[in-house]
Amino acid sequence: MSATSAAQLRGWVTPGRCAALAWLAGLLFTVLLRMRLPGQERAEVLAGVVFLRWDGLTMLALATALALRGSFLLDRRPTAGLGHLLAAAVLCSFPLGVTAIPLAQYLAVDVALYTIAAHRPTKEAERAAFLAVGVVLGHLAVRLVAGWTAGTTTALAVLSTAGLVWLLGRSARQSRLHAEETRARAAEQAVIAERLRIAREMHDTVAHSIGIVALQAGAARLVIDKRPELAREALGEIETASRETLAGLRRMLGALRTADTPATSSAPASGASAEPALPDMPGLASLDRLAETTGAAGVRVTVRRVGAVRPLPPDIDLSAFRVLQESVTNVVRHSGADRCTVTVDLRDPETLALTVEDPGPVPGHGREKSGGGSGYGLVGMRERVGLLNGEFSAGPRPGGGFRVTAHLPVPPGAAPA
Template identity: 45%
Template sequence: MEATVPRPVAARVPSAVMPWVALAAYPVALALTVAVGTGDEVNGPATMLPILVLALPGILLPRWPLVGFVGLLVGVVGLAPLNISGLVGFGQAIVLDVAVAYVAATRSRIATAGAVGTAILAEGAAATIYASNGNEYVNVLVALLLGVLVAWLGGTALRQRRDYRAALLTRAASDAVTTERLRIARDLHDQVAHSIGVIAIQAGVGRRVIDTQPDEARKALDTIETASRETLAGLRRTLVALRRSDAEPATTATAGLAELDSLVTTTEAAGVRARVRIDGEPRVLPPDVDLAAYRIIQEALTNIVRHAQTENCTIIIGYALPELTIVVSDAGRGGIDSGTGYGIPGMRERATLLGGHLTAGPREEGGFEVSATLPLPADQA
């Protein structure tokens, strides 16, 4: 599964546009503050030109926050001797605070601490110029320090949010990899275990009768060949699926209940006759449900062939809405403990992943039974 995180509104704006917007907005804001400030202290273009020049380092903030911060810091120091209106001084300080936020959001804690300390010193020195008396100096200094504090907290919060989001994406990717590994392990186990069990039994039969009953030995070899080819084809399908990128459409068919007859034939070749009963009207199943149903039956038959020591078993498939039911039972010696292998846990995982459940254990009348319930989607039900 693929984890998606909504993109912030700012992320939808091309990165190349942001610096130019900031560059245009900054001198405009300064011009407005000058217009409503003490006009006598401003000499028109002679003053606005230095303001524009001192704003240029703002372009560097998105790509080189530290360099942009130093440039704007020079602007604060360079603009102060012009003794422009206090509103302009505050505008310059606000832009420096934005640079502090940029550094806090994108750089290390050491760099952030240096930027915060330098901004405090620079704005504290500027406050002595903009304040006309001691009381005003304290008020201006407190306002400037609060601006730096808010910028630092805001930038730190943005950095923590970004780090948290990155951690979530990393964990989601790791979980997806783990889930895929488990799925591949289940598929390989189900594909190989059944066929290897059949091959082992038929090889033993062929070895015992090769001298006395060559025809039976030939049948055993034919069964081994068929099982081997089917396993090889299944492994090839798995490898093709693994090599296929997410953008490519699936071109290989997955196993499903349509192949149940072939599975029953292979099981009978291993010495266990399987009787199949269908309850309800068969219908086309979703691929994941179809595959899970087939693999559960396949693993149940594999366990019967290996451990039940019986010649007969029963497969019941129920299409009663709103779920698909599967029961595989035998009258053998009771099967195996669910803790001795991966087969039963794998079957249970397949059912659980689809929102169903599976039970496996000895029957009261003898033998072993696997019972699974797989929910069907609403449109199927």
């Protein structure tokens, strides 16, 4: 079964439809029990006095209408739907001439109980369980008080199934909540790891800039008396490096300061790729090297540069390269494509636009996808772009394949790398 067919089937199978099918199946089973089928000398269960009379058929029709109404409400108002289904089960027991609510007529109630236990809060699930048990016990008590025969064994069987499906629903809810919590925790750890990586890279950038400042300051101190023009030039270099370093810190320090990062953590972001052939602090100038190393992995990377190439601030240059590097790595690992296109748009002087897109899997291509991936690489890219007040998007292309886009603002007058 294809993924599309499975998704369509899951969309069709709703709790309300399951409850309606359970009621109709239970009703059909009840009717068949009261009919002599081929190979039988007589019916398994004797029909009630009013079963085939107009009043019995009317009660069966009203019970079915209540059950279908309850099934319709189950998807939007589960508790109200459960009430309708319980009323239908009680009403249906009268024309059948039984001593307790039959298990076949309680199947739809079991579906409703499971739905509420699996998808609703604890208090609402507990109220639903008390209501379902209370109706069965109340029906039994009324028969006992009236002096009628009471089907205690049947009632116990009905209550046992109700308790079982309620416990299964609560277990399914706990499992789902645990899985969601695990995914959220993993995504949070991916963000923290990416922030730590950015912090380390920012540290290297700042350390490099401060080293230049210290070197130029020392040179200026030595020549300020004999060669003031050289001291003036050194002071200009100091000003440029200081302004650039300060601008980078202002853009990223505020967000990094709020990250809840353990002091001993040094793990890289999940899904981040390490390219040993690339320098420790790469930038967009390393794109051709990245394309070359990616080609060895079986994916041809076409690099397009739109607009005049110009130097960028170190933090923006580094973040732009990391986004493109991670996007290309995702193409290699997860897309099944044999090529991708990397576009660097520099036409807008205030914005750096990045795009990575692939055409999707190639039938019969030798290289296969390595897996669906955790999705935390996208989390890391979005976090990195967000720290620079940029815009990030990733999703399928209209014609097939996948596209990642990022727009990084370039501060006006920022000193180049």
